[in-house]
Amino acid sequence: MSLIVPTMAEMMAKGESPDYLFWVGCSGSFDDRAKKITKALVKILNECKVNFAVLGAEESCTGDPAKRAGNEFTFQMQAMMNIQVLDAYKVKKIVTACPHCFNTLKNEYPELGGRYEVIHHTQLIQELINQGQLVLKNGGTFSGKKITFHDPCYLGRANDVYEAPRELIQKLDSELVEMKRCKTKGLCCGAGGAQMFKEAEKGDKEINVERTEEALETDADIIATGCPFCNTMMTDGVKLANKEGSVEVLDVAELIAQAADL
Amino acid sequence: MISTILFIVLLVGGIGFFGWNVLKMRSNINLGRDVNRTDRRKERWKTMTLVALGQKKMFSRPIPAILHLFIYAAFVITQIDLIEVVVDGILDSHRIFHVPLGGLYTFIISFIEILSVLALIATIAFLSRRNLLKIPRFNMKEMNGWPKMDGNMILFMELILITFIFTMNGADEMVLRETTGESYGFAISSHLGPLLFDGLSIETLHILETIGWWGHIVMVFAFLNYLPYSKHFHILLAFPNTFYSNLEAKGKLTNMESVTKEVKLMMDPNADPYATPTEDANAVPQRFGAKDVTDLTWKNLMDSYTCTECGRCTSSCPANITGKLLSPRKIMMATRDRLVEVGENKRKNGADFEDGKSLLFDYISEEEIWACTSCNACVQECPVNIDPLSIIIDLRRYLVMEESKMPTELAGMTTNIENNGAPWQFSPADRLNWANEE
Numbered sequence: 001m002s003l004i005v006p007t008m009a010e011m012m013a014k015g016e017s018p019d020y021l022f023w024v025g026c027s028g029s030f031d032d033r034a035k036k037i038t039k040a041l042v043k044i045l046n047e048c049k050v051n052f053a054v055l056g057a058e059e060s061c062t063g064d065p066a067k068r069a070g071n072e073f074t075f076q077m078q079a080m081m082n083i084q085v086l087d088a089y090k091v092k093k094i095v096t097a098c099p100h101c102f103n104t105l106k107n108e109y110p111e112l113g114g115r116y117e118v119i120h121h122t123q124l125i126q127e128l129i130n131q132g133q134l135v136l137k138n139g140g141t142f143s144g145k146k147i148t149f150h151d152p153c154y155l156g157r158a159n160d161v162y163e164a165p166r167e168l169i170q171k172l173d174s175e176l177v178e179m180k181r182c183k184t185k186g187l188c189c190g191a192g193g194a195q196m197f198k199e200a201e202k203g204d205k206e207i208n209v210e211r212t213e214e215a216l217e218t219d220a221d222i223i224a225t226g227c228p229f230c231n232t233m234m235t236d237g238v239k240l241a242n243k244e245g246s247v248e249v250l251d252v253a254e255l256i257a258q259a260a261d262l
Numbered sequence: 263m264i265s266t267i268l269f270i271v272l273l274v275g276g277i278g279f280f281g282w283n284v285l286k287m288r289s290n291i292n293l294g295r296d297v298n299r300t301d302r303r304k305e306r307w308k309t310m311t312l313v314a315l316g317q318k319k320m321f322s323r324p325i326p327a328i329l330h331l332f333i334y335a336a337f338v339i340t341q342i343d344l345i346e347v348v349v350d351g352i353l354d355s356h357r358i359f360h361v362p363l364g365g366l367y368t369f370i371i372s373f374i375e376i377l378s379v380l381a382l383i384a385t386i387a388f389l390s391r392r393n394l395l396k397i398p399r400f401n402m403k404e405m406n407g408w409p410k411m412d413g414n415m416i417l418f419m420e421l422i423l424i425t426f427i428f429t430m431n432g433a434d435e436m437v438l439r440e441t442t443g444e445s446y447g448f449a450i451s452s453h454l455g456p457l458l459f460d461g462l463s464i465e466t467l468h469i470l471e472t473i474g475w476w477g478h479i480v481m482v483f484a485f486l487n488y489l490p491y492s493k494h495f496h497i498l499l500a501f502p503n504t505f506y507s508n509l510e511a512k513g514k515l516t517n518m519e520s521v522t523k524e525v526k527l528m529m530d531p532n533a534d535p536y537a538t539p540t541e542d543a544n545a546v547p548q549r550f551g552a553k554d555v556t557d558l559t560w561k562n563l564m565d566s567y568t569c570t571e572c573g574r575c576t577s578s579c580p581a582n583i584t585g586k587l588l589s590p591r592k593i594m595m596a597t598r599d600r601l602v603e604v605g606e607n608k609r610k611n612g613a614d615f616e617d618g619k620s621l622l623f624d625y626i627s628e629e630e631i632w633a634c635t636s637c638n639a640c641v642q643e644c645p646v647n648i649d650p651l652s653i654i655i656d657l658r659r660y661l662v663m664e665e666s667k668m669p670t671e672l673a674g675m676t677t678n679i680e681n682n683g684a685p686w687q688f689s690p691a692d693r694l695n696w697a698n699e700e
Contacts, residue, residue, distance in 0.1 A: 005697040024693070026684040035696040042697075056694040060683030068636050069672045070551065070658030072518045074679055076525040107514035112522065153637040158513025184642050185322070188580040193636030197675040197685055201633040204585030211580075 151186035152227035212237025276483030294560030336381035372449035399573030430474025551659025575640035
């Protein structure tokens with residue numbers, strides 16, 4: 001089944017306006033692993049006939065890594081350009097699968113004039129399931145599996161979203177196991193604050209290795225997360241531990257898409 | 263008569279010197295940049311009540327929380343006893359509230375005694391945690407020397423204070439027994455007194471009671487005046503510091519309005535690039551970001567005085583856990599040390615004095631601030647709502663925007679964002695390719 005991915009420009013040409021703008025983000029658009037998460041989410045949106053659109057080539061980096069790297073100029077240039085585009089399309093609601101985009105759009109754009117209702121994809125999926133629009137007909141896919149959830153810092157501590165992803169995992173026929181450091185005490189994967197784009201400073205361990213070891217201690221079959229950067233870091237960690245044969249790193253959207261047989 | 267004069271001198275001197283130090287501290291905090299933290303009053307009172315008074319965040323680690331609660335409760339409740347001490351000291355009376363309050367008096371003093379014993383237990387536990395158990399967060403590099411001694415000194419002062427309280431009450435109990443055959447009936451000292459001081463002459467007991475009473479009040483003033491030189495000032499600043507907490511989502515970094523002005527001008531097609539700036543001629547040119555403490559906000563500076571160096575931030579910092587140089591606690595300690603230095607300099611040599619040093623470079627290195635993942639674990643963990651992350655980000659802003667200093671990969675990442683709209687080198691035209699890929 002091919003994906004239906006309308007762009008805002010196409011929508012506008014037809015005189016329509018979508019309920020949601022799906023903000024894909026740079027990782028979700030360009031990173032091969034993250035693209036799978038993007039597609040899983042689109043499958044869910046298509047299945048539930050959610051009226052959404054993407055910006056496509058008109059989307060640009062939110063500026064999050066620049067801001068966190070201390071470059072406020074680049075951040076604000078990006079933000080203002082994006083706000084011009086979003087406002088031109090009269091965007092009201094945004095859904096995104098990237099907690100960094102989520103945080104920036106939700107918290108840092110309003111002061112620059114960009115006011116939107118922004119939700120994380122796990123919150124939207126939860127709503128779709130609760131309203132009966134999405135049925136997990138293949139719920140048995142994960143039966144008997146242990147799943148642990150790694151809290152993305154920009155979803156959890158930064159914005160206090162801890163429950164939506166967990167409730168989704170609990171809808172699967174599987175066991176949710178928590179790591180020693182979870183929720184407010186969750187340990188970062190090591191990618192935030194623009195670390196994703198640079199070598200770590202001198203130390204005695206990589207942060208993603210520390211976090212992956214903790215995830216592996218739970219004996220989970222699947223490490224679930226809700227952030228493309230966390231996904232990269234944890235996937236690398238699992239590979240370094242030579243566990244890629246037995247432990248998968250998946251986004252919550254991918255788990256749900258599989259369970260819904262999409 | 264002599265004792266009354268001595269007491270009043272101690273009282274006035276003790277409070278006066280403390281007040282003078284507090285004013286110095288206040289003027290240091292006011293060296294910071296302005297930030298509005300007086301909105302949403304109701305929420306602020308609530309935060310202060312929960313976090314400072316109710317110690318909500320302490321309880322994420324229950325055992326130290328309970329021990330800390332003992333000392334905290336004893337400290338707060340003992341203040342009631344101080345009222346009597348002051349009145350007795352000035353009037354040269356003896357337990358002036360004993361007769362008028364009757365049973366209530368016995369209850370209050372008993373309550374204080376029980377809390378004092380609990381505080382004693384907690385103090386001994388804390389001393390052993392610091393010195394025998396060697397809890398890692400109390401034995402990190404930044405704790406060497408003065409900070410470690412400071413932590414122990416406070417606990418020893420507690421021990422001495424409690425010893426004086428029980429010497430006073432115990433000896434007093436024996437005096438009453440030997441003169442009237444009655445007992446005060448205080449929960450602890452009516453048993454402890456006979457145990458410790460049985461068989462001593464009435465003169466010796468009087469001397470012991472006097473030593474206890476004076477020792478107790480001298481310790482209280484010594485403690486009060488030690489506070490401004492110590493990490494222990496958190497007992498007072500915890501309240502304003504939580505009241506002025508950042509109430510926004512933790513993920514939200516501040517917006518730099520000075521940059522907004524420039525960016526808006528750049529993006530305005532009608533703006534005349536050669537126009538003379540209309541800005542206020544008296545406006546002080548401000549740096550982007552922070553190089554020194556005076557570039558930080560007053561709240562950052564208040565944070566630094568509030569820090570009691572417990573190290574919960576550092577023990578939860580992913581960079582620190584994995585052996586990097588960054589320690590959020592050290593960021594706060596460095597900020598305070600530098601602030602005290604800048605404040606002293608200004609008082610001695612005038613407001614414009616520059617000593618050629620700065621917070622960044624001389625106190626905090628570039629390596630430290632680049633190790634931060636901005637994960638907010640330090641902010642989350644702090645029991646008194648200190649925000650080390652905002653200092654780290656402001657230091658980065660200075661480095662990047664004023665000195666163009668940053669790890670080379672980050673310079674590349676920024677260029678990519680500017681040229682391609684993504685932190686990697688992909689063509690913006692390919693953004694939607696995923697939709698048609700298998």
